[in-house]
Amino acid sequence: MQYFNGLAEVPADFGPSVVTLGNFDGVHRGHQEVLSQLVLTAQKRDARAVAITFDPPPAQVHRPKSAPAQIMSLQDRLAIMAGTGLDAVLVLNYTLEFAQQSAEEFVRSTFVEALRAAVVVVGHDVRFGRDNAGDLSTMQELGEKYGFHVEVIKEFGDDRRCSSTWVREALQRGEVGTAAEVLGRPHHMRGEVVHGAARGRELGFPTANLAADASGFIPADGIYAGWLIDQAGVRWPAAISVGSNPTFEGVSRQVEAHVLDRPEEAVEEFDLYGQFVTVEFVERLRGMVAYTGPEALVEQMCKDVEQARALLSRDTRDGDTREFAS
Template identity: 55%
Template structure:
């Protein structure tokens, strides 16, 4: 899949194109069906398939005080979009100037003129142009006038509407299993491994700690069964993932850390590597214990439960 970071990077001879557009945050199963349908429509019409997504999220520009948490960073989003077989993705920088285009400027000047669009598939609730004044009817009228075929994307997922909002809500409640059902894959958080306070090592459960600027929506506080991968290493490691502030030790900084099950940490140096954590299931919430011994006993139980979950 070709990735264009601005419209000027698209070669003049790339098109004509079949286009869809959206935030595609999470690239859930609904998104995947839309993108795969775009591929089929493009091939039937001998067009190149191109999906346009936005960075940052439009709401972060228009209403930064209530911008949604990003489910997947752009890099991971593009990886998942590529799996659908589309020819290209345009990561359009979303600005107020871009949003100020009239509906006609956007359809005729941008989609048709700049992207070479001859076919577009959109949802019935599509809005575009200045103050969202363009809608499906506007698009169909402009398409008929300028040779752009418009197809409406119906709800997908056996009648159940997938949405990034629903995925985000599941993660915020810690229900990573439901999130995985909507995503079609386990939700992932990715970042650099940094030094912690080594308390886990003291208790016999050493952990790899994610940097605070890790990418991807962090699920609710608690203990999770998961899988860990490290940049440059081929193996996938079963992991007990902890999210929270370590209230037993009066912690205040929210952390994401992973204990790799049945891995000997002596000589296993992953500091500075990129770690990707995939969340399989949540086994409990965050609890404040009366002391270290009670916490160690609980951690032993957690690891056994997680080992069984991952074995299944």
């Protein structure tokens, strides 16, 4: 898949193409359906399948204080989109100046002149151009004027339309299983492993602490069963803590993963400090609770580990996954 960072990087002879646009935050099953249909249409027309997305997302530019947190980083979005069969993704830098383009100016410069679009694939609720003045009828009118066909995609979902909003709502409640159903895969965070207070190690449960700038939507506070994937791509079963750990004072909110059944002979493999790892959330085990002291907390953590081990033993995935201790 080709990656164009702005219109200037699109080759002059690029196209013809079949194009769609959107934020694609989470690249959930609805997005995947749109991209799948886009690729099929492009193949039938012997054209390039292209998705246009924005960085930063428009909401962060227009409403920086109230814009929703992103489900995943741009880097992760592009990685997942690359697996859909797209020929190219065009990332447009979204600024207040960019937002002043009229609907026609945007379509002409991007779809027509840069990408030579033969087909534009959109949903019924598409909005574009200054003040979101452009809609589906606008796109269809511009298609007639500039010679491209507009293909309207049906909404994907049974009882509820798949959406990034649905994913965020589920994660805010800690319902990572629901989020996974909408996404089509487990929700994940990615970040550098940094030094923490070492309190988990003192209690017998060493953890890999994600840096505060880790990417990915942080789910509700609580304890989760999931996976830690290291830089080598090895998947380690883990019990994951999200929150401030109310048993101890002065602890800021953090995401930390305790790898289950770490074999002593693999100690060097767990020198994770400075590594960028991925943490996947499979199921929430419980909420965050303040215990009377370290002893009560350790007792509960032992139960959490056993519950996570039992649950993850049934969660099989492709790739190099370490065996559980017998």
